[in-house]
Amino acid sequence: MEEKNSRNGATDKRKFAQSDAPCEVVHEKKYPKGIRFIxxxxxxxxxxxxxxxxxSIISTAIPSITSEFHSLDDIGWYTSAYLLPLMSLQPMFGKIYTFFTIKPLLIASMLVFECGSIICAIAPSSYVFIIGRVVAGVGAASIYAGGTIIITSAVPLRKLSMYLSALSSMYAVANLSGPPLGGIFTDSAKLTWRFCFWINxxxxxxSIAAFVFILQEPERETVQISWKTKLSKVDLGGTTxxxxxxxxxxxxxxxxGNESPWKSPRVIVCFVLSGVFLGAFIILQRHLKEDATIPPRxxxxxxxxxxxxxxxxxxxxCNVHTFYLPFYFQSAKGTSASKSGLRLLPYTLSLTGAELVVGTSSSLIGVFLPFMYFGTSLFAIAGGLLCLxxxxxxTARIIGYQxxxxxxxxxxxxxxxxSVRAAVNHSDIPIAATLTIFAPFFGSAIGAAISQNIFRIxxxxxxxxxxxxxxxxxVFDAGGAGVDRITSAINKGQVRESYNFALSKTFMIAAVAGGVAFLLTLCIKWRTLKQKAESREEDVPKQLQEQHGKIESHTV
Structure with a gap:
């Protein structure tokens, strides 16, 4: 990128430098430095x-929420109602930020998220609580898209990965602090589980105040197109x-298999329509080609x-484990919400530590597949042990398994x-990277539905x-945290054994998922990172120009 310092010349590199220089000038003019940027x-x-x-904070609070709302049947919705919009709307919001003004959209997204949090905090019923989770999920999807585009536009390319890592690190911090905080709030007579949402x-x-007074709208190369054309490029049809x-x-x-038999018309119609809509989505993506949310190639x-x-x-x-281990601690072992949050720390701490060690090691060694073989096989084994x-x-065994x-x-x-970035051409990295953001949210949402079904049955x-x-x-009305509050002559020890039995069956989902994941890693082609890194140095400036202002470029 040193060619940017040259303003004249006839070589291709100098021509590129001249075309690229205004992009840097825009960044220097429009984005804060020093204390404003910090x-x-x-x-x-x-x-x-x-x-x-x-x-993460809701995991240790859900047993108490089910007890208050008498809603053990709704536990899957409490997670999926938030994750479904969060994962499915991100590609759409990425394109919206491409064609519309960033600052007001980001502020509006924060307000939507706050409204969803308020609805959850004051919810008088499980139904209203789920609505609040959906609203918060819509806002969260737009926040993630907007946050990454702001950072990508505000820093030089050479520093981009560092700042994107800083944003991603917030997930690790939330995963570590969420369960203990949720447990502390839930056990507090004054705060209760509702403070898990008031704290937002x-x-x-x-953040809203900072965006209002500090954030400046970036200057981007724009083409005057109609609102109709903008909306068509957002691919609202595909998203729907x-x-x-x-x-x-x-x-x-x-x-x-729970409220209705698997062969009931209600269930069959849902499966059939789901397949029809998915097929229509695939056909539409093939028709849109380069304007598609996910190009088929x-x-x-x-x-x-x-x-x-x-x-x-x-x-x-992972979602099955972190979601239902608090049920194991509270409903089967009889611990408090705050203690269950602390007992989940071995899982979250080891996960975060492994990410740091493996991320550094794979970069130094230049290969990644051996770590994927190791990780997926170990997770499958651990999943089987947690079923026991x-x-x-x-306590020692529980900690070890976690x-x-x-x-x-x-x-x-x-x-x-x-692996995804190593498998595609450099020009396709931004689009392919969106899939790696989408996939974990999708897996968590679907996992919540499947695990809820198995657990209830x-x-x-x-x-x-x-x-x-x-x-x-x-017992069902008492909820996950209400075993000790059962007043009838029910044998509470047997109830705890029943919870344990249901949870062991539920944890089998994670074990199977780990085993299938290991088999799928065998389908990934062997590639080294060093070769990719060398070729990326040459292509990434052009890539940044082409994708500047698009949400995909912020997830690379």
């Missing part, structure tokens, strides 16, 4: 943090078809498809993005063996 970066990190915190208000408004397909699939998985790449599926499966399994948890299992699972996920999931089956239907209904 404050803007911190505000973006805070915005990403509260968005990520909304995913002061933190969010700090895909979201509809995912929602119908989730509904089918929620009701099938990218996902048809074997290594890309395998890596994306591995990321989705690992996220699915009993009410009497010692560490194995955390190291397995941390050693492999982040490398799925590396197995818990009902276990309770039916030891008590009457009336007593079983009382």
């Amino acid at each position: 404050l803007l970066t911190l505000a973006l990190m805070l915005a990403i943090f509260i968005m990520a915190l909304d995913t 208000l002061p933190l969010g408004f700090i 078809l895909f979201v509809s397909s995912v929602i119908l699939l989730f509904i089918a998985l929620k009701f099938g 990218i996902f048809l790449n074997r290594s890309v498809a395998s890596s994306v599926l591995v990321a989705a499966l690992l996220s699915l399994g 948890l009993k009410v009497q299992t010692t 560490i194995l699972a955390g190291v397995g996920v941390g050693s492999s999931m982040q490398l799925c993005a590396t 197995e818990l009902r089956r276990g309770l039916a063996k030891i008590m009457t239907a009336k007593d079983a209904l009382e």
Whole structure:
């Protein structure tokens, strides 16, 4: 990039420098430096943090939420209602930020997220709570897209990876702090679980104030096109078809085998319509070609498809563990919400530590597949061990199993993005990278639906063996944190055993996901990072020019 200092000459490099120089000038003029830039970066990190915190803080609070709302049947919705819009709307918001003004969109997104948090905090019922989660998820999707585009436009290319890593690190911080905080708030008689959402208000408004007074709209090369053309390029039709397909699939998985038989018209129609909408989405993407949200040539790449599926499966399994381990601690072991959050730390700490070690090691060595083989196989083994948890299992074993699972996920999931980027041409990296963002959210959302179904079926089956239907209904109404509050002559020890039985069956989902993920890693072609890095040095300036202002370029 040193050619930028040259303003004259006839060589291709000098011509490129002349065309690229205005882009740098725009950055120097429009974006704050010094304290202003530091404050803007911190505000973006805070915005990403509260968005990520909304995913993790709820894990230790859900048993108490189900007890208050008598809504054990809705536990899957509490996660998926947030994750579904978060993962499915990101590509659309990425294109919206490409064609529309960034600053007001980002501020509006923060306000939408705050409104969703308020709805959750004051929710009088499970239904209203789920609506609040959906609203917050819509805002979070736009926040993530807007945050990455701001950082990408505000820093030089040579520093881009560092600042994107700073934003991504907020997920690690949220994963570490979320469960303990959720447990502390839930156990507090004054704060209760509702403070898990009230806390978003002061933190969010700090970011909003910073965006209002510090953020400046970047100057981007624009083409005067009509609103109709802009909306067509956003691919609203594709987004609608895909979201509809995912929602119908989730509904089918929620009701099938639980509230309705798998062969019931209700479930079959949902599955069929989900497939129809997905097929229509694929056809539309093929028709749109380069304007498609996901160009078919990218996902048809074997290594890309395998890596994306591995990321989705690992996220699915990890979500099952982090979501239902608090149920194990509170409902089967009888611990408090705050203690269950602390007992989850071995999982989150080992996951974060493995990410740091493996990320550094793979960069130094120049290969990534051996780490993916190790991580996915270890996660499959750990998933199987967690299925063996009993009410009497010692703390040392529980910690050991969690560490194995955390190291397995941390050693492999982040490398799925590396694998995707190594498998495509440099010009396709921005678009392909969006898939690596989408996949974990998709896996978590679908995993929540499947695990909820298995958990409810197995818990009902276990309770039916030891008590009457009336007593079983009382246990369900008590919720995950209400076993100790059951007042009838029900044997609480047997209830805990029933919870443990249901949870062990639920954890099998994660074990299977880990095993399939390992098999899929065998389909990824062997590549080294050093060759890719050398060729990327030559191509990335052109890539940045072509993708400047697009959300995909912020996820590279």
